[in-house]
Amino acid sequence: MKNILAVAGVVIKELYRRKDFYVLFIVTILICVVMASINIYDDAHIVRYLKEISLLLIWLSSLVIAVTTPARQIPVERENRTLLPLLAKPLTRVQLIFGKFLGCWLVCGLALLCFYVFFGALSASREHHWPLLNYFQAAMLHWFMLGIIVAFTLLGSLVFAAPSSNSTICFVIIGGILFVGRHLDQVAMTLQAPVRTAVYCLYFAIPHLELFDVRDLVIHNWPTIPWAYFCLALLYAAFYMVVFLIAACLVFRRKAIN
């Protein structure tokens, strides 16, 4: 565990050395401030459009961080020829994968913390109330979803040749799941027999990332999600994280380091 935490610590240090997060955070703030300054029929209490734009930017920024950070971890180590000395130390390949994953996931968590504090402050400035439990649920579900993405991208970084191709493929798959994942079973029903079965199997096999998108509930002030379902969703995410991490470990075990 100590080794895993050490590797994770290095990844977190990398976050505040790189400019990605700062740029995304400042751009989000700037866009939200500009949108907030728009006068809409002299009504200063209109807030939901602002919450929607803000959450959309938070989602986009977090996806960028969750894909690009793990995508470059192992390829960069290999490119810089630091992977071999790293594994020469008392650090197993499994520990390295888990360390990288934990670091990237914590990086996403830290970024989300900043983003959601800003979001809470922004909406409180107009709504004059702070539904903390709703924000907590939204942020936690978001973070766990990013965990799946981090694990998946880490696996991709071992399969695909370059970080850029890995990132592109991951973005396409994540976008596809978020937009049509929920309706794949309906799509399957319109297809002919062999393809239908394949699409239907895909529907049950893919991680349903759209489950974790509770932005509409937060934007429109719906009540909190029942806690039992909330916990089940976190378990669902944890299951897929473990599956992708095990797959990554299996791939990395057979991978040539040089």
Add this chain to the structure above:
Amino acid sequence: MTPPRTYFLLLVALLVFCFGLAAQLEPQFQLMRLNDDRQKWVVDLHGESKPVRFSRADGDIFNVVLGDSRRMFANSFYVKADEYYHSGYYPGMFDDNAAFQTAHMAEDTGAVNTKNHGDEHGFLGPTRNWIDAFGRHFFPDRHTHLDEGGPQDDLGGSQNVREILPWLKLSADLDPDNVQTYIVTAFWLRQRMNNVKEADAVLHEGLRNCPGSYDLFFELGRLYYESYHDRERARNVWEAGVQQWLKTYPKLNPEEQKDSRFVMEQLTTHLAKLEEDAGNLPKAINWLQAAQKVSETPDTIQVQVNRLKYKLGQEFTPLLKPLY
């Protein structure tokens, strides 16, 4: 190894292609929706059968940047406003949207003919599998309207209907020719926000962009009558609306005629009410009889006509004074 720039350029090319295709198709859909006369006019204008090309040189930033595609975005933002009206509970492209053909926020203004049918509460249908059943706990799953309190069912919070306004404003900016956007905006500004001044400004802006729109005349008349209590101006505006309708009606296609008859019925029944309140009962009866000609429920209006005729008879019957 394929350089990363290739992937990036491919994505950009795909994006540009999709955007261009959508921008190309949208005016053609607009043309399909236009009535025959106007199509002919457009075709004559261009000398050949081409999609409608609206002017981009109006100096408007949206026109310059987005061109014809702005109508596509305007429609999306209008739907977005209706989605906000339902606090996020709205059918997607894979759901049954028969009950959402006409935006509910427009339907509830009473100025728009509805095309909705089916179950608005259960467009999601029965749960299809465990993932679907589980997923329904993570998005809005109950039909509510913002003006009725939204998800909290708190009627005191009906002012939350203000949340639809940014999207309507954006939609009106992108597509200034869409009359419904002005009507819906003005109605909710007036009814729930008590912002009559802004509602008035919105309707006048609508009339500047769509001169002679009887829908806008109807809503403006309602504003004068119900909010300013200015009977004379309301009468003038509604009568102008009727004149405009009489001019436009023969040129419309059957589907548009059906929608416009609803507006005419509204105009005439409101004029009848106005005249009744003013004590001009013969005029009120005339307007009701005009309403009967366009109404889908003439019997209901006949009841009102009979009531007014009875009232009129009472006024002109000399009072029988007792001899002793």
